[in-house]
Amino acid sequence: MTFTWKIGGEAGFGIMTTGLVFSKIASRLGYKIFDFIEYPSLIRGGHNAYEVRISDEDVKAPAPFIDCLVCLNLDTLKKHQKRLQTSSLVIYDEEDFQAEGNFQKISVPYNKIIKKNQGPTVMKNTIALGASLALLGGDFEILEKIIEEQFKNKGEKIIDFNKKFAFDGYQHIIKNYPNQIKPILKKIKKEDQLVLSGNDAFSLASVIADCRMYVAYPMTPASSVLATLASWQEKTGMIVRHAEDEISVINTAIGSSFAGARSAVGTSGGGFALMVEAIALAGITETPLVIFLSQRPGPATGMPTWTEQGDLLFAINAGHGEFPKIVLAPGDAEEMIELTAKAYNLADIYQTPVIIMSDMHLSESHFSVSLDFINKFIANYSVDRGKTIKLEDLKNSNLPKKFYNLNQNSQFQNFLRYQITEDGISLRLLPGEEGYYYQANSYEHLENGHTTEEGDQRREQVNKRNRKIITYLKNHFQIPKVYGDLAKAEIIFVSWGSTKGAVIEAQKILAKSSKSTAFIHFNHLYPLAKEKINHLFLTNKKYVLVENNSWGQLGKLLMQEIGIEIKEKILKYDGRQITPEEIINSL
Amino acid sequence: MVSINDFNGYPPTWCPGCGNWAIGVAIKTALTQLNFSPSSIVAVFGIGCSGNMNDFLNAYAIHSLHGRAIPNAIGIKLANHNLRVLAIVGDGDCYGEGGNHFIHACRGNHDITVIVHDNRVYGLTTGQVAPTAQKGFQSKSTPAGIIEVPLDPLSLAIISGATFVSQVFAGETIQMIEIIKKAIQHQGFSLVNVLQPCVSFNKVNTYQYYKERIFKLDKNHNPKNKQQALMIASSILEEKFPLGIIYQSEELAYHQQLKQLESGQTLISRPRFNNFEAIFKNFI
Structure with a gap:
């Protein structure tokens, strides 16, 4: 079974929230969902649409036809009519317009219900949701419960107010279209599952991987990661900083990572472009960093709310000079969880930037992910900080015999942060450890971090950094x-x-x-x-x-x-x- | 006991007579007198002659990009607020390339000490004009004289929300040490703007030039009075240079206002979060 429901209307009419509620209803009943949104870069006006495909088996792409189209305005019908079949259900209010075409017409009096209940026009979406649920054979209780959860902080009054509109929409179908009702939304619950967008998956995986610092500047389609992680920060303890620009964003994260916190930044193409100089800084200072790059069509401002895979070559080449960099690009929400959590480990192990590539389509579409999958993933995941060490680890006999330059005149020793090693990776002592010091240097440097312009030493450090690529390809690269x-x-x-x-x-x-x-x-x-x-x-x-x-x-x-x-x-x-x-x- | 020798790194490569020598000694002396060690502070250096102090001062450090030392310093402080964090930067570095970061770090009252080497030229690139240069200053990049008026860093810091704003002169070492110490001890964003001659590329703003134009603050100056502080700060525009703590107020620093750090544990030392159930609820 596969069924596609779509709702459309003017921006500002709650299309996104309504669509997500529909996805969650289907998910709670046990169906797999895949949804995606279409919207212009506007807050009011313009056309918004939300399409949900539900199925009893795994689904990760849209279907060719729309089985139920909910029109909050005439534009919705005009824009999506070509994907209707004769069996498709079209919900609209005949007071708004006369629907013409070869499909099943279901008129729901949004306007009358709004007048009767003395509500604002935006309640159209709640009426439509009630009507949709009835038309697809769902129980009203499931919508009631979601409304209660959604508005639980706003009190009984608001909850009841919303329920009234949903109920009137629902009842209208039961009374007037009993023969059109299709048994789509019948409970088949098999296992608990989450409804996750790509951005949700990145956020969740960042918490799983013990990321402690997320820094960003809002940019579609990466912005919701900033909002999500910020909303969790008092719970998770993560510090989320909205900095003044993307240059500050990445440099803040380089600072926090240098000091020992797992750190990430998130942006889209334009913001990423501003970060590029500092990606090279992370490269030469060998500072771990995860960069979330959610693409949208460029160049420049391009089409902010649409999708494209146009930044692959930019990402792999980002940063002046030659240094190792790892680029990963998940294909769906599960892969986003796996690869994001892996990215944090890779960044620590290889002490270098790791880029996770998404795009508007993956970032803002929702997928069903089984809770069992996530719980197993969490149970099997371990934080691997590679060669990051603490003071007490320095007593370990497995360490190289010489890990600092002896300073005869002082009790403080210059730790060899960039020691030449076979695998290219050097020990990383976190700043603040007593008795030592070192600098992370954006200039070419000696093993002890001090600036050098000598040819031999330059070559040794370049070779050392390059060996990290060989080590990665041997130990962590995965074939397609x-x-x-x-x-x-x-x-x-x-x-x-x-x-x-x-x-x-x-x-x-x-x-x-x-x-x-x-x-x-x-x-x-x-x-x-x-x-x-x-x-x-x-x-x-x-x-x-x-x-x-x-x-x-x-x-x-x-x-x-x-x-x-x-x-x-x-x-x-x-x-x-x-x-x-x-x-x-x-x- | 920590001695000044513990902070001594490689021999400096600054020009003989450069103000950087005195600034370097003042920073090391201040740190020694405050009982800090190369292990208990972090210095972030920008790029320029000032930034080259990275090799001459032993400490945990980042020698950063041009203009970006401040955001690095903010990140370090947030990750481990037990560390004292200094940003040692230049005028072009901090007020030009990194001007946006400077303003917003003041706004955030981030608990870092920013020591700006203000010599009104770009030394390391051999003498182009800096944002603090006097209008009409002739340089390699402005042979006909700079058209812009000079940036007034002290007023900019005060109106942007910095809670410690001071100015010193590289020729007055003892005061410089005292003010740097107070800046480091201050909770919140502290600025020390160091007036410093560049003997190689600035033949106008010399030791003599400054000696004739610097003045110590009146004993009755109240650094808590913002209006008064702004008046004094802006005398820079008339080529009169106040020395001392121009403005200081007591406000909570950025990290002190974060609920995540309320327990006192640093971001890096707190236990790992594992209550995932609480997060899953959002997605069902």
């Missing part, structure tokens, strides 16, 4: 996951990050018409281990690159790093996420 059988496949898709859901859905549809496909999904994007990936690219197969950008940036990266050219490309760059149908139709 392959969905399907490469040997049997007629077509092999190649993509990265958030396009995962659409490609897997396309594979399912193609399988129904006996087309066998495979899919190579990259989420450990940089650096790449050529010898570990080569075998995935067979000479006699048809490979198709799928990306949400106009350059095919993963294609360029694969060409550069492993010398493989994928000639067939399906690229989308109109600000909208590529859909399974678009992939199939482009073959």
Whole structure:
């Protein structure tokens, strides 16, 4: 079973909240959900829409048709009519407009109900939610409960007020459209699950990974991470700083990380551009840092509330000079949890910046994630701070014999923060430990941190930092996951990050018409281990690159790093996420 | 006992006669007299001749980017508020490239001490004009004389919310040590603007120039009086330079207002959070 419900209306009419409540209702009943939003960069006016796909099996991409369209205005019908079928239900108020077309018309008197209950026009969404629930065969109690939770801080009066509108919408359907009711929202509860957006998943995983400092400047579509972590900070103890600009953001986090707190920053392309100089600072000072980069279409301000995968090559090349940097790009909420938590460990182990790439589609769409998955993940996750050590660890006999420069004239010794090692990683003593000192230096430096301009020492430090890349590729790089059988496949898709859901859905549809496909999904994007990936690219197969950008940036990266050219490309760059149908139709 | 020798790093590479020598000695002396050690303070250096002190002062330190020492310092303080944090920066560094950070760090009353080497030129890049230069100052980047009026850092700090605003002269070492000590002891954002001749690239603002124009604050000066402080601070614009604590007030520092740090434990030392159930509720 799969069913798509969509609500649309003017910005400012509570479309986002209503959509999320619908997703949560479906999730509580046991269905898997996938939802996404469409909105302009405006607070009032303009068209907002929220689409929820529910299914009894895993779902991570939209369906081609809308089964129930809730119109809070005529615009909604006009904009989405092309995706209606004759069986589609369309909820609207005939007092607002006459719905014309070949679909099931369900008129709900929003305006009359609002007048009767003396409420503001914004209550249209609550009426529509009640009507939707009735039309899809759900019990009213589940909506009642959510309303109670939503408004529990505002008192009984507000709760009852909201319930009235929802109930009137619900009753209108029961009385007037009993034959149109479809048994969609019947309880099938199997396991507890959460409704998580990509940004929620990043936030949650940051807490799981014991991130103690998050610094950001608001920028769509990364802003909700700042709001979420800030709202939790008294509970979690994390310090969340909204700094004056992104340059301050990343430099604050470099300071807190230097002092020993796991630290992260979050932004989108423009803010990331401002951070680039300091990414190099983290690189040469070997300071751990997690950077959350949620892409939107650029260049410059671009299309702030839409989606694109246009910053891959920018991210991997961000920062002047040569230094190790790890770039990861999860494909869905579960991967966001896994890779975010891993990113904090990698940043500490390799003492270098790690970038987690998302985009508006992944950041703001919601996914069902089983609570069992999260609890198991938490139980199995351990914080690995790599070679970060405390004073008492210095007595450990496993340490190198010499870890400081002896200062004859003082009881304070210069710790060798940048000691040359085989794996490229040096011991990191946190500032404040008695008896030692060192500097983290943005200039090229000696093992003890002091500035140098000598050729040999420069080369030694460059080589040391570069060896971290080799160590990472050996110990932590993961080859792309392959969905399907490469040997049997007629077509092999190649993509990265958030396009995962659409490609897997396309594979399912193609399988129904006996087309066998495979899919190579990259989420450990940089650096790449050529010898570990080569075998995935067979000479006699048809490979198709799928990306949400106009350059095919993963294609360029694969060409550069492993010398493989994928000639067939399906690229989308109109600000909208590529859909399974678009992939199939482009073959 | 910690002695000044404990802070002595590599021999300085500053020009003979440069004000940095005196500032370096004053900072080390102040730290020694206050009983700090290279292990109990963190210094963040900007880029410039002032920032080159990184190699001459033994301490936990970051030699940062040009203009970015202040946000680094804020991050360190928030992560481990038991550390005393100094930002040792230049005029172009702090008032030019990092001007935005300076204003907002004042607003936040972050508990850091910012020591600005104000020589009115860019020394390390061999003599371009700085934001504090007098209007008309001729330099490599302004051969016809700078058109902008000078920035008044003391007034800017006061109106932006800094709670300790002071000025000293590199030629008056004893006062410099005393004021730096008071700035370090102050709870909240403290600024020490150090007037400093650049013997190589500034032939106008020399030792002689300053000696003729500096003045000590009146004994009756009340640093808590903001109006009076602003009046005195702005005399810079008439090329008269007040020395001493121009403004000081007692306010809670940024980290003292964070509920997360109420227990007194530092951010890095508190136990790990593990009540995930409380967070899951938001997503069901």
